[in-house]
Amino acid sequence: MESVLTLNMKEKLNLLKSKALQEISSANSFEKIENLRIRLLGRKSGELTLLFQGLPKLPLQERKEAGQLANEIKKSLEQALLEKENYLKKGGGKVSKNWLDVTAPAILPPIGHTHPLTRVINEAKDIFRYLGFTSVDGPEAELDEYNFQKLLLHKDHPARDVQSTYYISEEVLLRTQTSPMQIRYMERHKPPIRIISPGRVYRRDAIDATHLPGFFQMEGLLVDDQTSLTHLIGVLTFFCKRLFGENVKTRVYGHHFPYTEPSIEMEVYHEKSKKWLEILGAGMVHPNVLRNVDIDPEVYRGWAFGMGPDRLAMIRYGIDDIRHFYNGDLRFLEQF
Amino acid sequence: MLVPLSWLKEYVDISLTPEELAEKLLVSGTKVEDIRRQGEEVVFDLEITPNRPDELSIVGVAREIAAITNREFKVTSALTIRNVQPETIKPIEIKVEKPLLCPRYAVVVIDGVEVKTSPEWLAKRLERAGMRPLYNLIDITNYLMLELGQPMHAFDYDKIVGHQMIVRASRKGEKIVTLDGAERAMPEDSIVIQDRDKIIDLAGLMGGENSEITPKTKTVLLHSPIYDPVRIRRASKAISLRTEASARFEKLLDLEAYLAAARRGLDMILELAGGEVASEFINEVLIPIEPPNIELPLEKVHKVLGIKISEDQVVNILSSLGFTINFLPLANVPTLNVTPPSWRRDINLLEDLTEEVGRIYGYNKFPLTLPSGQVPTHEDAFHPDWERRTKAMLKGFGLNEVYGHTLINQDAVKKIKIDPSETVKVNNPMSSDFEYLRPSLLPGLLQALSLNQRFYKEIALFELGRIFIPNEKGSKLPEQPKKLSGILTGNKFYQVKGLVQALFEELNIKDYSFEPSENDLYLPQQAAKILLKDGVIGSLGMLNQSLLQSFDIKGGVANFDLDFEKIHSSATDEVKYQPLPKYPAVEEDLALVVNKDVLVGNLIATIKSAGGSLVVWAQPFDVYEDLRLGLNKKSIAIRIKYQSPEKTLTDNDVKVLRQKILKALEKEHEGVLRE
Structure with a gap:
């Protein structure tokens, strides 16, 4: 923990990002995704939200750079959450019992032709x-x-x-x-x-x-x-x-x-x-x-x-x- | 008709390229089939329609070109007629037995000629126009036929016995050996020319060998006739002999060209073969023929063509084509009085003149309009297109439409077990493969199936078309009903039956039924006739193996064959709405034991008639045989649906119905409920 405390803001942000992406990638239910969203991005106590709150205390130059980075990370986490959600909606990569290979040949009705x-x-x-x-x-x-x-x-x-x-x-x-x-x-x-x-x-x-x-x-x-x-x-x-x-x-x-x-x-x-x-x-x-x-x-x-x-x-x-x-x-x- | 450009240019100035000229000729109605270049020469191959024998000549085509290109037609010295006086007199007697046989006849005799080959310019022209040069005298007649459109013939005067030329109708059984060495039996009432003893000319078709020009000929008789075209044509068809001469004589020839041709012929003979005129120039006019005067109200031209062409233009067009025009100043509407030239004997009516105006004016300049008149409202305009619907339906069922030949060979007729003598056939087939009018659609379908078996496993074909049956009711025309027939490979009897039923459903045809039937075309016990209101409208079944083998077909084939005329007259779009049921239906199953040969269709019919309108539906769903049921017995399970439009049926209602039905089944089919 001590080592974390000694990190600067940019390092904290990057650490958060890599940890979060890993967790999103291993989340395998809608519930877990929703929990992650609250934990990371929640309006009051989300981990990233808290880091945002620390920004104003930084010196001007560092604040500017860290602010930009924080925004980018926010966007990429939101994106990752959404993608995971969609992936789960489509079956989460699992082949269901009712899965149809839509590219397989059709069963044609008899087809006749007009002269x-x-x-x-x-x-x-x-x-x-x-x-x-x-x-x-x-x-x-x-x-x-x-x-x-x-x-x-x-x-x-x-x-x-x-x-x-x-x-x-x-x-x-x-x-x-x-x-x-x-x-x-x-x-x-x-x-x-x-x-x-x-x-x-x-x-x-x-x-x-x-x-x-x-x-x-x-x-x-x-x-x-x-x-x-x-x-x-x-x-x-x-x-x-x-x-x-x-x-x-x-x-x-x-x-x-x-x-x-x-x-x-x-x-x-x-x-x-x-x-x-x-x-x-x-x-x-x-x-x-x-x-x-x-x-x-x-x-x-x-x-x-x-x-x-x-x-x-x-x-x-x-x-x-x-x-x-x-x-x-x-x-x-x-x-x- | 082969027309060398250089020859045309003697009569009309042509500055257009051959292609431009061909286009102009085409648009006005003279189709150029081909333009051939032979060294410096350009030869047009023209298709001349039968109404324009005048264009079967250089002069005629030149006149046409003059009219369509606004040039002068040059009346050259070649067309001027000089008077001639005989220097010696060789006797000749001309007699036309019936004027109609030969309404115009010009004859002249020239003595002391020298028969030899023609000069090169003449020979070359003949060759370019597609004719073979022989001797000068013969070449001259051919040359003038090409130039003026009038066929002539040169006889060896000394071979004409008695110096008599008698034009008469042939009698039965007469024969002549023609120039080509063939002996030809002439049909009765064709035109021949005989001398005192013998026939010397098959008039209009070919000269006789016995009077032909040879290198020894010293005196020549040149004749230029106009014959009765109908007799020429009949003779030509009867003995299958068509010559350049007959192709012209069978049409309405120029009433003046025969004379010009004879005069020119005389001049050319004197010039190219020497000799001297040795007879009067005989010109017999046996029937006076006056060209018609046609009244042409300009308004009529406008109405028929649909565009207004000014009086000036009409006059210009007609005069350029050689028509004589008089104005009728006293007529209420502007009207022309038009007389066609001697070479346009196809022109008799004002409609004919309208065509002349239209084609020279140019049809491609006409505005494009759609009909403005009243649209017809005849009842038959509103009939549904049952054929199209039927074909669409069968296509939807997977059948392919084919068209077989209507004319088939005797072998195909025999294969479908029909006696060739009981069919309709053509009297004059081109080949024995196309001789019999098909008495059934089956041969065509099976031939197609046989062809396709090499490439396809499953095949389904149909055809809708006429078949032909000798008429026994005394009508001149054979019966030629339309049939609808189809074949499907495999054991598809019930599929074919279903297909027929589905078609009937689409066409709203009710009251049909199927009955077992035996027919040579089908396998025993595997065929049905299809009835509509007690009349047979077709058949279906599995085709006989020997029939299939005769078409080299392997495996089973199911077939249906329907009388499409009856289908056509029974099909309807009238549908009566039935109110939807208000009360529930009761369904129950009856398992019956009956004799093996009982038809399920009959059981259903009995159930429906015994139960009346309360039985709304009944279908078998299981059939099995078991020795425990008894020898020759089978069990049939039938589901029945009872429903009343008036009330909910009670158990008791159903029980009463069931008992009625069982009683009827027992009575009619010895059917009993399975224990």
Whole structure:
């Protein structure tokens, strides 16, 4: 004790600090921490508090230095007490019976996947639904009359070459486009009409990375008494921006389809390949098509478009081979 | 269509780079598929749409370029027609049996020609445009077809017996050996040309070998016809012969170019093969065809395009394309009277003219607007998307969506035990792998499963799509209902059953039940049919091993197959709220001993019908077999929940109910309480 009495203030403070930190470190309950806090820092008789009280008696220079040190020690003790307290709150380093290793692998529910074509079609449906379009569906084995003739492609029309066709009988074929659904819908509904018709179509083409005997198509149709080509181009551009992003570049150019007049095609710029890719054909519905379904072309105008979800998905997800869509390979499907 | 730039430049000044020109052509509707550089030459590969046969020519493309680049189209001396007088007369008799077969026909005979190879400039041009040079006479007809879009043919005059050219419809069974040495049987009612004795030309498709030009030819007959395009097309399709000539003849050709081509042909023959004119210049106009006068109210153009293009601009655009325009000063609204040029026979309606205005004006300059008309309110606009909900549900259950091919091969049909003659097939398959319209979703699913077995142990797949069944009700179209089918590897019968029930729950489909069923596709005693209000809407079960083996699949596979049309029509979002129970439920367990083959579903049904609405729930929770129960007996423990909406059930109430139930169980299933 005598030796302690002979220590100067700075030495006393340092001794207190090292002793206190040791005690805090070995305290293993909230109660002990609280007791230590009172013993060391208590307002009236805490050990450090008492040392503080001795400060004014010191000579000026020593008082200044010791005062600074005392404050630092106070802070570090408070900090040590708090940390210990938090440590105890978190279990004090003990592994409890109910301890969970949160980094261990989860028990997954069964996880299925939606086909990328379904995803693209659903996105397209949502975009068009926002614009008031209803999705409709119809037969894939279709009458020649609906697939071609009512769309102004009579039996000997040269444009039939563009859509090489699988026939089931003289009159029945596998639809080459979903346009017959437009005819069927217009026969049964009065304008205003806004529909899209996604579904399978068939072309008798040689099979390769971008051609299969069957694939998907999505067509759209709007008929009312005030629409125009600017609406058509506006809607298609809106669609491309929603599907491919606000900054997608599109361009429109003249084309020819027997059932639309004027006819156009649209391309989007594919950044990756630095190429313009044709994604859809469209146009103002030919007045004779409207006449074929008893809609008066003097009163109503319409426009229609057709695009390929396969193509859209290939661009959207960077897929290089159309055959992936139809062989059911889970290594492919699980990516969606 | 291959178009060399140097050739175009004879008809129009071009100062744009090839890429700039390609862009302008594309925007106005002539797609440039490729730009090829061959030394100093640039060759454009153009995709010409079927309505524009005029652009299947250098002159036509040049006219188009003149219009879209605001340049003059140069009418060169090559296009001016001179009069010719025959120097000697070689007899020739022309006869068109039906005017419709050949509404225009120009013929001229040249005597004393020398058949040899063409000069280099001509041969080179042909090659650059994708044609092989042969002899001068033939090269000249090809050259002019490329330049003017009008196919012609040169015959050896001395091989035309009787000097007669008779254009007629073919009769059944007629044959001809064409220039390529092939004997071709012509379909009835296609167009042929015969001399006094024999057919010498398969009109519009290919000349006959018996009248062809050879190095010995001294006198040549040059003809330039416009045929009935429909007959040309039919013949071309019927004998699968498509030539540069037929690709043009099957479309609406320029009503004047045939004449210009013949005159130019004559000039070029005289220049390059020598000889002298040896007949009248015959020009038969068998059917007068007048170009239409189309009234074009400018307001209509504005309405269809959605933008106002000034009268001046409309007039400029149409005149640059060769249209003749008259103003109708007396019309109430500004209206033009427009006549298309001879080479634009695709133009008949004011909509056609509107397209011409729009495409030259430039669609990319159009403002982008959204539809301003009334939004439709047809009832079907508000139907829930059951397909999407179904697919989302199955995905949530861990199934992966696949799309199989709709067209499958015969082998796949047989594997699922369906007689190929009872399916729908296409008449003209490309390959036998894609011939039959799938009568079931199963082959596609099993093929996918088989493929994936190499990489995955547990596999769960589904498809929603149409299948095809011959229609027996006399409709022309086959039946093509949508089906929903899934497969899961492993012995997962009850998981699949649960999945079907959970789907029904989501779609609010009630009153369904499962009944044992035998079906070739499934293992015996491991399959059920699914009923909805007494009608079958599907099946489920463990697939037959031999079926699985035929697809190289190892292990068990559970399957469900549902008629999605019926699901679609039964699904509903209508839910009726039931007030929450006010009085407590009483639960009790009954342990029954029944024969082994008694179906638990039937026991539950009996309990529910005997107990009436007071039985709110009943489920088995334990089944066991023990010889002590008796031979062929089993014990089933069933928990029953009784509850009344009107009062708290007393012990006595429950006792009465229990006795009713036990009595019914005994009567219907010989079930007794376990001792």
